[in-house]
Amino acid sequence: MIKIGYMGPKGTFSHEATLKYIKGKESEYALYEYSTIADVILAVENNLVDEAVAPIENSLEGAVNITLDTLAMDANIKIKDEIVLGIKQNLLVKSGTRPDEIECIISHPQPIGQCIKYIHLKYPNATVRFSDSTTAAAQEVAGCNGRIAAIGSMIAAKIYGLEVLEEGIQDSNNNMTRFAVISHTDSARTGNDKTSIVFSTEDKPGSLYRILDIFNLWDINMTRIESRPAKNELGRYIFFIDILGHKDDEDLKNALTMVGRKTSFMKFLGSYPVFVDREDI
């Protein structure tokens, strides 16, 4: 059995991403629930689990800083895969509740914000109440006597036995989250791979430019750059870069050797297959 960790409770989007990742191989995996992102990642570092799923960026909110900071600091972990999940919110009720009976809508402030136009349009007279999590909202609806609806994931509906009154009620369909699968080793070359590194540059003008110049010289495409504070001085940063290719590709290997020489710190975070949504094929 492969032990895999995620940030719970059951019904979170991290849980949904984990189920998407192990789809068709469920019998090979045992799932372990943690309460924070840092705990999930440290569980790999401390050998409590073999793999862990952690959100790394969202298309509306941006980078998940705690994931980046933990990846930069922890010595023995690699990214072995990525999963992209479309964030879909749904209106969940106790079985049999009719739309006109709903007096109150509850959820975590984030999903409420993601569905605010929908709520205004469809339930202008309902009161809105905040819960600690979408799971807490689903639990409350499951235990109530109707008249309350929760906003949450399809998997929360399944777990808490709720009826999905309306699917995909989020205001924007561009809400996607990318998750990293973290492990002690990264993945073998597939021919359609991505590589992640983190580095800090020397404190000289043009340092970052000279690193990007290396990728340009080797015709390597960068798909993402993210800066985080170096935490020792305002104005000093570390950079997270995703490039297309695998560390076993000759050019990419040479480029990384050069980058290693021109940076004051560099950590190889892993090579892994570019995500392809199997459900969309």
Place this chain on the structure above:
Amino acid sequence: MIKIGYMGPKGTFSHEATLKYIKGKESEYALYEYSTIADVILAVENNLVDEAVAPIENSLEGAVNITLDTLAMDANIKIKDEIVLGIKQNLLVKSGTRPDEIECIISHPQPIGQCIKYIHLKYPNATVRFSDSTTAAAQEVAGCNGRIAAIGSMIAAKIYGLEVLEEGIQDSNNNMTRFAVISHTDSARTGNDKTSIVFSTEDKPGSLYRILDIFNLWDINMTRIESRPAKNELGRYIFFIDILGHKDDEDLKNALTMVGRKTSFMKFLGSYPVFVDREDI
């Protein structure tokens, strides 16, 4: 009178930064308090105030996303100055309270986190309680009968009449926040200036590199790059860049003209003097 907005309540670090900014010119300014960063910035846009002070990055936590996103979207605002504030936390008590009487320490979770080693070392037996803000903590201490200490700014101590039992109790001395002064116009050339822009690149490999190449060609130093999601698709970004120089410098003007041609969207955010701490001189 110049109307200047900041995120309150009184005693926040935004308030402290505002006082630092207007130091020596207090009689020319009228201060207006807002409850969120977005409201502060929109107050300039809507002509409710002439200037506003908003945090833009912290040396430990990184970029303040709401400030960046609002700057990118709002059409008629510019950065006219910057202020850097060392974030110093202090232990505040009701006048006359002795250290051995303290049973409970209250503050917002962020300052508690910033002083956690200090609390463990000096007050291992005290309970820790979270408040909604450092101001709420200071108010509670002001109204209590001793035995409680708050963690907060020097200005909070002054406003709520508290005694500063110990100064500078934060675990790290590298905790600095940079604030932007936002207005309808930016600043005239001083000879030691910085310029901020935001842009999105074409969706082609190497697009960002080609922009940085322009600054390299013109010998312009970049002091900061920050990416934020473009919010229309995962993997598309907008970039915030700070460069040294003023828009009236011939080279910088030419570079920006080139950048404008090579980007799908570019917004000039302002030229303003590089911050020099007058207190340190």
